[in-house]
Structures are given as structure tokens and as C-alpha cells.
Amino acid sequence: MSGPDSTRSELLAAADRAAEFLKRRRTSPVTGKASAAELREHLEIYDFAAPRPVLDVVDDVFELLERAAVRSDHPRYFGLFNPPALPAGIVGDLVAATVNPQLAVWSHAPAAAEIERKVLQWFGSLIGWDAAGTAGTFTSGGTEANHTALLAALARRYPKWAKDGVAGLGGKRPAIYVSSEAHLAWIKIARNAGLGRDAVRLVQPPGGLRLDGGSVEEAIRRERHFDPVLIVATAGTTAHGAIDDIRGLDVVARRHQAHLHVDAAWAGGGLLNDKVRDELAGVELADSVTIDPHKWLAVPMGAGMYLARDWSPLETAFGVSTGYMPSASVEYRDPYIHSLQWSRRFIGLKLFMALATIGHQGYSSIIEEQLVLGRTLRSQLLARGWRVLNETPLPLVCFAPALTKGDEDVAVRAIESYVVGSGKAWLSSVSLRGKLALRACITSYESTAQDVHELLDLLDEARLHLP
Numbered sequence: 001m002s003g004p005d006s007t008r009s010e011l012l013a014a015a016d017r018a019a020e021f022l023k024r025r026r027t028s029p030v031t032g033k034a035s036a037a038e039l040r041e042h043l044e045i046y047d048f049a050a051p052r053p054v055l056d057v058v059d060d061v062f063e064l065l066e067r068a069a070v071r072s073d074h075p076r077y078f079g080l081f082n083p084p085a086l087p088a089g090i091v092g093d094l095v096a097a098t099v100n101p102q103l104a105v106w107s108h109a110p111a112a113a114e115i116e117r118k119v120l121q122w123f124g125s126l127i128g129w130d131a132a133g134t135a136g137t138f139t140s141g142g143t144e145a146n147h148t149a150l151l152a153a154l155a156r157r158y159p160k161w162a163k164d165g166v167a168g169l170g171g172k173r174p175a176i177y178v179s180s181e182a183h184l185a186w187i188k189i190a191r192n193a194g195l196g197r198d199a200v201r202l203v204q205p206p207g208g209l210r211l212d213g214g215s216v217e218e219a220i221r222r223e224r225h226f227d228p229v230l231i232v233a234t235a236g237t238t239a240h241g242a243i244d245d246i247r248g249l250d251v252v253a254r255r256h257q258a259h260l261h262v263d264a265a266w267a268g269g270g271l272l273n274d275k276v277r278d279e280l281a282g283v284e285l286a287d288s289v290t291i292d293p294h295k296w297l298a299v300p301m302g303a304g305m306y307l308a309r310d311w312s313p314l315e316t317a318f319g320v321s322t323g324y325m326p327s328a329s330v331e332y333r334d335p336y337i338h339s340l341q342w343s344r345r346f347i348g349l350k351l352f353m354a355l356a357t358i359g360h361q362g363y364s365s366i367i368e369e370q371l372v373l374g375r376t377l378r379s380q381l382l383a384r385g386w387r388v389l390n391e392t393p394l395p396l397v398c399f400a401p402a403l404t405k406g407d408e409d410v411a412v413r414a415i416e417s418y419v420v421g422s423g424k425a426w427l428s429s430v431s432l433r434g435k436l437a438l439r440a441c442i443t444s445y446e447s448t449a450q451d452v453h454e455l456l457d458l459l460d461e462a463r464l465h466l467p
């Protein structure tokens with residue numbers, strides 16, 4: 001076992017290596033190409049028999065991770081919402097791991113619990129709720145936060161559900177009404193809750209991307225055998241950045257006494273910027289909201305937030321008392337009786353650290369720059385003769401080449417693999433109104449106008465290589 005002095009030198013040396021890794025970010029290829037066979041062969045050196053010096057292992061792991069991964073922290077990674085972690089967030093994770101407070105109960109970690117409470121309440125007021133009345137919990141990510149929303153909705157709707165489970169539903173078939181463009185973690189969530197896949201009613205948005213209240217109302221009326229327990233507005237769809245009509249969906253939710261949840265897993269970070277806040281108007285009407293700080297707010301994974309206007313559904317869904325827990329305090333909102341997790345890491349610290357060091361205004365400016373880059377990408381694609389296929393104020397552009405001959409889907413795939421294969425940038429393709437489209441999203445605080453232009457040049461080059 002190492003003593004305090006060697007721990008100190010190991011931590012300092014590991015931090016130094018971490019800083020070196022970050023320094024190489026911009027100049028590294030966006031995609032590391034080691035094969036599974038190469039990786040497995042390399043890992044053969046670890047037989048876990050003889051001990052190894054910690055720094056040797058650190059060096060080896062950094063090298064492996066660099067050789068064999070999509071560097072989603074790269075400024076020309078225009079993919080999903082995995083921006084590089086802000087340094088304050090990395091430090092927050094280091095502090096959390098060092099102190100390792102147990103956040104199951106308030107009494108074991110009052111300072112940690114109060115830090116989390118402060119951040120959750122601050123987000124509550126950003127949403128437009130009374131800060132002191134804001135309920136919620138940090139989660140591992142958006143899936144757990146959305147799962148929490150379903151359980152809270154069931155707890156509110158069916159008084160016997162918490163005790164009797166599906167037998168307590170009075171023969172009703174609970175359903176989640178959500179856009180067909182929503183994140184399909186909803187399917188896993190419905191299965192986990194014992195409702196089954198078909199409880200997720202995927203409603204087609206009228207114009208293809210943005211769900212409105214009328215379409216959900218119609219679906220509910222068509223399917224009288226389902227009980228609409230949860231209506232979800234996705235504010236920032238994963239594939240196209242569409243923002244559902246929150247106000248329209250709220251009207252439907254109230255009419256059917258359903259729980260309205262806004263899944264703003266990625267775009268919810270944009271609440272820190274006034275322009276995005278305006279685009280998310282209506283979010284304050286929600287019963288609960290998902291926001292993932294590990295997406296647009298650039299803290300290390302996993303960090304999600306479930307925010308709500310009322311604690312009582314959480315108490316009903318998660319409350320349990322045991323002899324071996326030091327307390328079960330509703331007064332102090334012990335996390336283990338208000339959330340899915342039991343033992344729990346100090347997830348909120350990395351967001352607290354980032355907010356405390358760069359501030360609301362700092363975040364707002366970062367987001368502002370990304371909005372500008374998104375508009376630049378959009379206008380430059382049009383200027384260079386590409387077809388832009390989605391409309392959103394968020395920095396997410398779906399587009400395709402304007403072809404005179406050949407199959408569009410084949411062309412999109414070919415361009416995607418040219419760009420990704422070059423190692424100079426990363427983007428993905430998504431289905432949009434039945435066809436494939438290229439998709440580029442800007443959520444890295446290190447992406448610059450030069451990076452966007454490099455992507456545009458690469459796309460033009462890829463288009464020239466089409467057969």
C-alpha cells in the first residue's frame with residue numbers, strides 16, 4: 001500500500017500526463033484505428049499476477065485510449081453531444097473521487113448534499129420555477145432521469161402502483177406518448193418499468209420533426225385502450241435538434257391529467273443562454289425536466305439531472321425504510337429515498353465547479369459561439385450547393401448533396417465514410433423523412449470557425465469523389 005507521499009507524487013504525475021493528453025487533442029486524429037484483435041493482444045500483458053507501478057499503467061491506458069477511440073473531445077468531432085470536459089469539471093471529478101462522499105443519505109455527506117441541492121435549485125429557477133420548491137436529483141445521465149420521470153408519473157397516477165405494481169393499475173394500460181423522433185431510451189425505460197415496449201406510443205410529428213399537441217391528442221383518442229400517463233416533449237431531438245411544441249403538449253397533458261415531462265437532455269444546457277432559453281419557452285409548464293450536464297454543459301460523464309416541481313411522487317416511487325440506513329429523512333431529502341440509485345457518487349460537484357468558475361455568463365458566451373458556428377455551417381453549406389434539410393435554432397445541421405444522378409442514401413454513406421476515414425473530422429448520418437442525411441452538431445467549446453471551414457472543405461472533397 002502506498003503512503004501519503006507516494007500518493008501525492010502519483011497524483012501529480014498522473015495529472016501531468018492528463019494535461020499532456022489534453023495538449024495533444026487538437027493535433028491528434030479524430031479517430032484512433034486499433035482493431036479489437038490488437039487491443040486484446042495488448043491487454044494480454046495484464047495477467048493481474050505481478051503488481052505494476054501505477055504510472056506505467058497510467059501511461060499505457062492513455063496510449064491505448066488514444067489509439068483506439070473516436071476522440072469525441074476533438075474540436076472537429078461534430079457528432080453526438082460529447083464535448084471535451086471543462087477543466088473545472090475534471091477537477092470536480094478528482095475532488096469527488098478523492099473525498100468519495102456517500103450521497104445515499106444527507107447525514108453522511110451534508111456538504112455534498114447541499115452543494116447538489118443548490119445547483120438543482122438554481123436550475124429550477126432557470127427553468128422558471130420557484131427555486132426553493134424545486135425537487136430533483138442528479139442522475140447518471142438522461143436515461144436515468146427519463147426513467148425517473150416515468151416512475152414519478154406512475155406514482156402520481158395510480159395510488160396503488162407503489163405497493164401493488166402492475167396489479168395496482170386497476171386493469172389500465174399506462175402509455176407514454178412521445179415523438180417518433182424522441183430518444184429511444186424510452187423503450188428500455190418502459191421495459192424496465194414492466195410496461196413493455198408497446199407502452200411507448202411513438203407519434204409521428206406532422207411535418208416530420210416537431211411534435212405538436214394535436215397529433216398526440218389524436219393518437220390518444222384513437223387508442224382508448226391506453227391510459228396516457230406520461231406525455232413527453234423532446235426539447236432538442238437527438239437526430240435533428242427539433243424542439244417539440246411544449247405549450248401544445250402541456251394542454252393535452254392537462255386535459256388527460258398526464259404528467260408532462262420535457263426531455264431537454266442535450267439542449268437543456270442551452271437554458272444558460274437567453275436566445276436558447278427563448279426557444280425553449282414553455283419548459284416552465286413541465287412537471288419535470290431532464291437536463292444532462294455531461295452533454296452541452298461539458299462536464300465529464302456521467303452527469304444527468306432530473307428536475308421536478310414536486311417531491312411527493314419521488315417519495316412515493318422510491319421511499320423505503322431499513323434498519324441499516326442511518327436515517328430516512330424526508331426533511332433533508334435523503335437521496336436514496338428520492339431516486340433510483342442507493343449508494344451514490346457526488347455527481348453534482350463537477351457541474352458546481354464549472355458553474356462557480358466560468359459562471360453563467362461564461363457558459364452563455366460559449367453557447368453563443370456555438371450558435372454562430374452552427375449558423376455559419378448552415379449558410380456555407382447552402383452557399384456551396386448542399387441541401388440543408390432541418391430547421392432548428394440549435395447548432396445541429398442535417399444536410400445532403402444535391403445530386404443529379406445516383407442514389408442519395410449511397411452518396412450520404414460514401415461522404416460520411418470519406419470524412420470519418422480521413423481522421424480529420426467526425427460526423428454521422430441520420431434518417432430524415434425516410435432518407436439518409438448527414439448530421440453535424442457543434443457542442444465543443446474548442447471548435448472554431450476554422451474547424452467548421454475544414455469540415456466544409458472535407459465535405460466538398462468527399463463530394464468530388466462520388467462515383
Ligand SMILES: Cc1ncc(COP(=O)(O)O)c(C=O)c1O
Pocket residue numbers: 080081140141142143144146183185234236237238263264265266292304
Ligand atoms: C434527447 C435525449 N434524451 C435522452 C438521451 C439519453 O441520455 P444518456 O445517454 O445520458 O442516458 C439522449 C442522448 O443523447 C438524448 O439526446
